[in-house]
Amino acid sequence: MNNIEKKLLEKIVDLHSTPSGAFSIRKNGVLQDKSSTKEIEIIPKKNKSGIDIKIKSGTQNKSVHIPVIITIGGLNDIVYNDFYIGENCNVVIVAGCGIHNDTCNSSSHNGIHRFYVGVNSHIKYIEKHVAEGKGSGEKILNPVTKVYLKENSTMEIETLQIEGVTSSVRKTQAILNNNSILKIRENVLTDKNQTCKTIFDVKLNGYKSSVDVISHSVAKNKSYQEFKSILYGNNECFGHVECDGIVLDNAQIISTPMVCAKNSNASLVHEAAIGKIAGEELVKLMSLGLNKEEAENIIIEGFLLG
C-alpha cells in the first residue's frame, strides 16, 4: 500500500496497519484483502460486487473493519455489503470510504449496506467519508444504509462526512421491531460548491421501539445541504429527530422533518434549528484570546466532532 492509500485508511477508519480482527479492504472497485475470524465470517458475493458479513450469535466485544479506498479517476464503484448479525451479539463495525482523485475524471462510490440485527444484539456502526485530491474530477459518495432490527436489539450509527466530497446522497432506511432502539448521529460538513442530501426513513413498527436521530450540519461558502426525515409511528413508540445546522457565507441548508403518527400511542418529536454561529459564542471565545476565525473553527469542530 502506498502513502496516499495508508493516509486514506488512517483518515476513514483510523487504521495504521492491517487490523487484528475480521476485516475487508476494498480498493479501486476490487476486494483487496480480507480476513475472517471464528466469530465473524466475510464471504465475497458470487453474483454481484460486495461481501456478506456473518456474525455468529453470542459474539461479544469484537470489531470488524470494512474500509473502501479509491485512488483513481473515472471509477463508478457500486458495492453491496450485507451484515447478518446473530442473537446476543455486541459488535462494533467500522466502515467508511476515502477518495483521492488527482484526475479530471469523476470517481464515485455507492455503498449499499444492509444490516439484519438479531434479537438482543447491540451493534455500533461507525462510518466516515472523506475525499481529497487536486484534480477537477468530482468525488461522489452515495451511501445507502438499510437496517432491520429484531426484538430488543439496538443499533447506534455514527456517520461523519467532513472533507472534500463534491456531492453525496445519503439514504438511511430502518424498520424497528418490538423494544428495539435505533440511535443515529450524523455530522456533515460541506464547502465550496459541494452538495449533500440526507434522507432518513424510519418505520417504528414495534411496540416500545424508539429512534433518536441527531443531525449536525455545517455548510460553508456556496455549498448546499438538504435534510429530510420521515418517521412513521406504527405502534406505541417514541421517535425524536433533531436537525441542527450552521450556515456560513452564501451556503444553504434546507431541513424537512416529517413525522407520521399512525397509532395514538406513538410519540414523535422533531426539532430543526438552522442559523449562523451564535454571536455570543464567538464573543466568548474571543474573550479567551482567540481571533474570529479561530473561534469559528473551534465552534464548528465541537459541533461536528464533539
Place this chain on the structure above:
Amino acid sequence: MLEIKNLSYFSNENNPDKEILNDINLTLKKNKTYVITGPNGSGKSTLAKLIMGILQPTNGSIIFNEKDITTYSINERAKLGISYAFQTPVTFKGIKIKDILNIASGTQNDFGQICDILSKVGLCAKDYINRPLDNTLSGGELKRIEIAMTLCRKSILNIFDEPEAGIDLWSFDNLIDIFKSLKSCTNIIVSHQKKILDLSDYIIVLKNGKIEKFGKKDEVIPFLENKNCARLVRSI
C-alpha cells in the same frame, strides 16, 4: 492601570440614540478591587462590556497600562491581560469543559491541573472534565465554570459581570473567598450584593448612565445606606 476618559455609549436599538452611558471618567489603580453598582438600567454591564470591547463606545477612550485600546478587538484586549466573566454563561454544542479550560488558560492542562482549576470553584474534575459545556449543566454549574475560566487565564484585569447571579448560597460564600484571594490583579465586579461591596477597595455608583459616586468603600457604603438603597445593597 485603567483610565476611562469621557466615555459615552448611545444605543440605537429600539430607541434612536438612547443614552446608556454619558461622559464617564475613571482612573483605576493596579491590584485593587472595584465594584460597579447601581440600579437596573444604570449602565453597569454596558461599562463592563465597553472595557472588554464587546461594545464600542460612541465617544471617549479607554487607556490600559498607558496604551489606548479603544479600537482594540475583544481578543486583542484578552491578549493584553483582560478577562471577562459573563453574567449569563455561554453554552456550546460539543465543546467539553476541559477544552474550554485549555483554551482559556492557553495551554493543554493535564488532569491534575484541570482538577486544581475546577476545585477552586467547588467542582470535582472527574465529574466534569469530559462533559460538554451545554445546557445539561445547571445554571450554578455553568456560573462556576465561567468563573473558573476567568481564574485560569491569570489576567491582570478581571471583569466579573454579576458573578452572583444564579449562584446558590454555598457557591456564593465560595465566590467571596475567590475574590478575596485575587490580590495580585485588578478586579472589576458588577454587583448589587452587600458581601461583594464589602470586599471591594473602591465602589463606583452609576445612576442613569452617569457616575453618582466614586470613592473608597468606607465612604460609599454609608452614602448608599443613607440613600436607603435597600434594593441596591441587599444582603443574602
